[in-house]
Amino acid sequence: MTQFVLAGVLGVLFALGTFLVLRRDIVRVVWGVTIISQSANVYLVTMGGLSGGVPILSHGGHGGGHAVSDPLVQALVLTAIVIGFGTTAFALVLTYRVYQEHGTIDLLELGEKA
Amino acid sequence: MSQQFVVAPLLVALVTAIATLLTRRFGRAQVTLSLLGSLGYLGAVALLVSKVDPLGASNVFSYQLSGWQAPFGITIVADSLSAFMLAFSAVIATAALVFSASYVDSFGQRVSYHPLFHFMMVGVTGSFLTGDIFNLFVWFEVMLMSSYVLVVFYSGPEHTQAALQYVVLNLVGSAVMLLAIGGLYSTTGTLNMADLARRVADPAAFGDFAIAPVLGLSALLFAVFALKAGLAPFQFWVPSAYRAAPAPVSAMLAGVVKKVGIYAIVRVYFTVFGAAAISELSLPGLSVPDDGSALLAFYGPVMFVMAAASIVVGGLGAVSRDDIDGLLAYSSIGQVGFIVLPLAIAATAPTEEIRVLGVAAALVYALNHGFAKGLLFLASGAVYDAVGTERFPDLGGLTESAPWLSAGFFVGALALIGIPPLSGFFGKMLVFDAAGSASAAGVAGSNAALGIALVGAILTIAYFSRAWNRGFWGEPPLLVRNADAKVSLVAVVVALALAIALLGVGFDVVMQAANAGAEAALDRQGYIDAVLGAAEGGSGGGHA
Numbered sequence: 001m002t003q004f005v006l007a008g009v010l011g012v013l014f015a016l017g018t019f020l021v022l023r024r025d026i027v028r029v030v031w032g033v034t035i036i037s038q039s040a041n042v043y044l045v046t047m048g049g050l051s052g053g054v055p056i057l058s059h060g061g062h063g064g065g066h067a068v069s070d071p072l073v074q075a076l077v078l079t080a081i082v083i084g085f086g087t088t089a090f091a092l093v094l095t096y097r098v099y100q101e102h103g104t105i106d107l108l109e110l111g112e113k114a
Numbered sequence: 115m116s117q118q119f120v121v122a123p124l125l126v127a128l129v130t131a132i133a134t135l136l137t138r139r140f141g142r143a144q145v146t147l148s149l150l151g152s153l154g155y156l157g158a159v160a161l162l163v164s165k166v167d168p169l170g171a172s173n174v175f176s177y178q179l180s181g182w183q184a185p186f187g188i189t190i191v192a193d194s195l196s197a198f199m200l201a202f203s204a205v206i207a208t209a210a211l212v213f214s215a216s217y218v219d220s221f222g223q224r225v226s227y228h229p230l231f232h233f234m235m236v237g238v239t240g241s242f243l244t245g246d247i248f249n250l251f252v253w254f255e256v257m258l259m260s261s262y263v264l265v266v267f268y269s270g271p272e273h274t275q276a277a278l279q280y281v282v283l284n285l286v287g288s289a290v291m292l293l294a295i296g297g298l299y300s301t302t303g304t305l306n307m308a309d310l311a312r313r314v315a316d317p318a319a320f321g322d323f324a325i326a327p328v329l330g331l332s333a334l335l336f337a338v339f340a341l342k343a344g345l346a347p348f349q350f351w352v353p354s355a356y357r358a359a360p361a362p363v364s365a366m367l368a369g370v371v372k373k374v375g376i377y378a379i380v381r382v383y384f385t386v387f388g389a390a391a392i393s394e395l396s397l398p399g400l401s402v403p404d405d406g407s408a409l410l411a412f413y414g415p416v417m418f419v420m421a422a423a424s425i426v427v428g429g430l431g432a433v434s435r436d437d438i439d440g441l442l443a444y445s446s447i448g449q450v451g452f453i454v455l456p457l458a459i460a461a462t463a464p465t466e467e468i469r470v471l472g473v474a475a476a477l478v479y480a481l482n483h484g485f486a487k488g489l490l491f492l493a494s495g496a497v498y499d500a501v502g503t504e505r506f507p508d509l510g511g512l513t514e515s516a517p518w519l520s521a522g523f524f525v526g527a528l529a530l531i532g533i534p535p536l537s538g539f540f541g542k543m544l545v546f547d548a549a550g551s552a553s554a555a556g557v558a559g560s561n562a563a564l565g566i567a568l569v570g571a572i573l574t575i576a577y578f579s580r581a582w583n584r585g586f587w588g589e590p591p592l593l594v595r596n597a598d599a600k601v602s603l604v605a606v607v608v609a610l611a612l613a614i615a616l617l618g619v620g621f622d623v624v625m626q627a628a629n630a631g632a633e634a635a636l637d638r639q640g641y642i643d644a645v646l647g648a649a650e651g652g653s654g655g656g657h658a
Contacts, residue, residue, distance in 0.1 A: 021286070026278065033285045040292040047300035073299070076248055080292055083255045087288075090262060091281055098278055101271040110275060 343375030361495020429573025511590025
């Protein structure tokens with residue numbers, strides 16, 4: 001059941017991200033990109049499987065020997081999240097610089113000036 | 115075994131980046147450190163090359179980070195292919211850095227230029243050396259993050275706009291890459307490239323996973339690599355980003371960073387996915403060859419169409435540009451097409467011989483394009499520095515006021531056109547040779563490849579003749595007559611021009627290295643053995 005819910009949520013998130021990327025407002029574009037990369041992270045977590053127990057903890061807990069969820073994807077996602085923080089911060093600062101240089105964050109107006 | 119020299123280039127670049135960051139208040143010391151670090155990097159790469167490619171042999175070395183044995187830990191792998199890419203990147207990077215030391219204004223250098231440059235080199239080096247597909251993503255990000263800031267370095271109106279395009283496109287690309295990697299992991303159960311190569315070659319021995327999703331996911335990954343390499347239809351960011359970046363950075367982006375995309379295509383599709391067979395899938399226009407390399411054969415037509423589109427779009431775009439940088443940017447879209455064209459031939463090649471020839475042609479062309487385009491962007495920077503403009507309507511007669519600089523530009527242009535004895539001649543010749551051999555062997559579409567290569571060659575001659583006529587010949591306007599090219603900048607351009615001539619004259623060595631690189635790229639078993647250990651690599655021991 002969880003898989004289907006998550007698949008649906010992922011679909012909605014990607015759709016929302018794509019919708020925002022196609023907006024005229026740069027800030028929304030940045031949010032869109034952020035949402036897309038975050039949904040990629042959620043996707044990564046689901047790829048490791050969700051049915052197992054907590055890694056390490058379930059070894060010591062009662063009835064050890066349960067199947068454990070794959071901890072590797074979670075390590076990957078941590079890396080990806082950190083990279084995502086850096087790039088999002090940079091993209092937002094860049095948006096501000098674009099506003100300072102052009103006086104607008106409307107992509108159509110930016111295109112007309114160029 | 116002590117194989118620390120494999121990580122030496124990575125460490126040297128990282129230490130240099132941090133050292134230049136710490137010394138940014140002491141201008142002279144920072145520049146000295148940066149240049150010394152770049153020389154140290156050159157030395158580390160030379161050491162690696164001498165170990166990997168000692169005369170006549172080619173070895174594969176792997177370094178298991180923190181002693182975690184592959185496939186569980188991250189592995190750094192150096193083979194002839196990595197060594198080839200590293201060697202020419204190191205030379206171009208050193209030239210670009212020496213050029214920047216007198217080109218970029220001192221305030222800019224003090225603020226962030228040197229650390230960013232070296233962090234970008236860390237990312238490039240890591241991408242060339244890593245043996246783990248998620249680690250490749252991380253190195254890509256390291257490289258891209260620095261290049262974002264370097265593109266927006268002048269941060270004027272057009273620079274911020276160009277950087278915005280570049281950043282948004284690459285962020286979406288990164289998300290797509292994560293998706294592809296996640297999917298590959300859940301399908302095959304591994305991230306290690308050698309392990310991946312072994313599993314896709316024989317899915318039945320590793321839990322009998324479905325191979326069809328691997329095709330789709332690898333296609334997703336291919337789009338990301340094509341975006342990095344600036345192949346059509348993912349070439350939109352190239353012209354504005356190259357125009358916005360400072361000249362030495364454009365030289366690096368075109369000469370080195372783009373080649374990371376090419377390297378990733380060669381490594382992942384020829385080494386890793388090369389042995390995957392997709393017999394249960396029938397695709398339009400795809401016949402499954404007998405040797406079982408159907409997944410690679412699928413990429414033949416894909417690469418061909420993208421390469422052909424790049425050559426045409428880049429060539430036509432370059433003919434119509436009004437400034438040197440714009441022309442060079444479009445030209446590099448077309449030239450990347452020339453690098454991928456022999457790869458397309460190699461992917462569909464019926465014999466191992468043609469396959470090696472195709473990959474070697476791509477490597478030689480990548481080397482030649484790296485040197486020539488690096489030189490041309492640096493020359494364009496020197497022109498801008500001397501005249502204050504690089505628009506053709508305001509230029510002309512540069513041969514009179516800056517003869518050495520013009521000579522350097524001329525050599526670079528001839529190298530891209532492919533005039534002997536420059537290295538470009540051999541690059542072009544090998545591309546035609548690969549297409550010709552494939553045509554003789556009766557590969558469908560290889561005549562089309564020959565035709566496209568011919569069209570591209572003619573377009574190259576057209577746009578460089580135009581640049582030469584309008585920028586360097588004729589009556590110099592007042593602005594150009596008063597131009598005073600900086601000796602230090604011109605010296606770098608001339609040195610690179612000499613290097614191109616030298617590479618052409620001593621082409622034997624380059625050809626051997628490229629052949630060794632191509633054979634290493636196609637020697638799947640050697641790669642697997644070196645990473646996973648010879649005992650385990652051949653048989654299919656099953657880790658979950």
